[in-house]
Amino acid sequence: MLAQAWNSKTYYNDELVREIYDELGLIPEENNIYNSFIDLLEDNFDLDGKNIIEVGGGHIPRLSKRLLTSNENIGVIRVYDPKLSRYEKNTSRLKLYHHEFTENCSHIEGTDLLIGLMPCSGTYALVKSAVDNEKEFMVALCEGGYNDDIYDYEDKKELWLESILTLAKKSGKIGVDYDTLAKYDDDYPVIYSKKR
Ligand SMILES: C[S@@+](CC[C@H](N)C(=O)[O-])C[C@H]1O[C@@H](n2cnc3c(N)ncnc32)[C@H](O)[C@@H]1O
Numbered sequence: 110m111l112a113q114a115w116n117s118k119t120y121y122n123d124e125l126v127r128e129i130y131d132e133l134g135l136i137p138e139e140n141n142i143y144n145s146f147i148d149l150l151e152d153n154f155d156l157d158g159k160n161i162i163e164v165g166g167g168h169i170p171r172l173s174k175r176l177l178t179s180n181e182n183i184g185v186i187r188v189y190d191p192k193l194s195r196y197e198k199n200t201s202r203l204k205l206y207h208h209e210f211t212e213n214c215s216h217i218e219g220t221d222l223l224i225g226l227m228p229c230s231g232t233y234a235l236v237k238s239a240v241d242n243e244k245e246f247m248v249a250l251c252e253g254g255y256n257d258d259i260y261d262y263e264d265k266k267e268l269w270l271e272s273i274l275t276l277a278k279k280s281g282k283i284g285v286d287y288d289t290l291a292k293y294d295d296d297y298p299v300i301y302s303k304k305r
Pocket residue numbers: 124127128164165166167168171172189190191192208209210211225226227228229230231232234251
């Protein structure tokens with residue numbers, strides 16, 4: 110019951126708690142927000158053979174770890190986050206970068222898809238880099254944007270969404286759409302773009 114409560118956006122204030130619960134297998138699979146993001150990814154992209162960058166993977170990169178377990182055909186996932194735990198280890202398919210992702214990321218060339226589950230202020234760099242390099246992406250929004258993490262999404266919903274959508278639509282070669290994880294009690298939009 111407690112694990113289920115923390116799975117919801119409404120109840121966790123610290124993503125670390127959610128990540129630890131998930132690492133320990135305490136979040137029910139059917140209510141798991143990482144699974145819901147993965148379902149949306151798989152509905153929209155063929156992940157086989159794809160190299161992925163995850164921006165803002167958190168302390169324990171649960172999304173990428175789950176992705177690699179759920180699909181053994183995914184190539185390499187590179188996770189960027191200054192908060193990544195020092196106890197998390199690189200593997201042949203999971204590469205961890207303990208610093209921020211920036212628009213000048215050197216691995217972008219060999220990357221097919223950029224993803225982020227609520228990467229806060231990292232959202233802008235993720236979308237800008239994807240657009241500039243004509244890469245596909247999917248990002249679930251949270252706080253962040255031009256003003257960094259200082260305001261709540263609910264207060265500036267339209268402005269934040271509009272600024273990211275405007276940026277995302279700058280590439281003529283990728284189509285932009287959005288969805289939500291509302292059935293998981295998270296109303297933040299998920300923006301994704303696919304090559305036409
Ligand atoms: C709300 S947490 C989400 C963590 C994880 N995706 C999850 O859902 O469990 C946002 C994370 O984004 C990271 N972050 C913010 N800006 C970033 C950037 N430019 N590059 C990489 N990570 C960033 C923060 O350090 C933080 O760990």
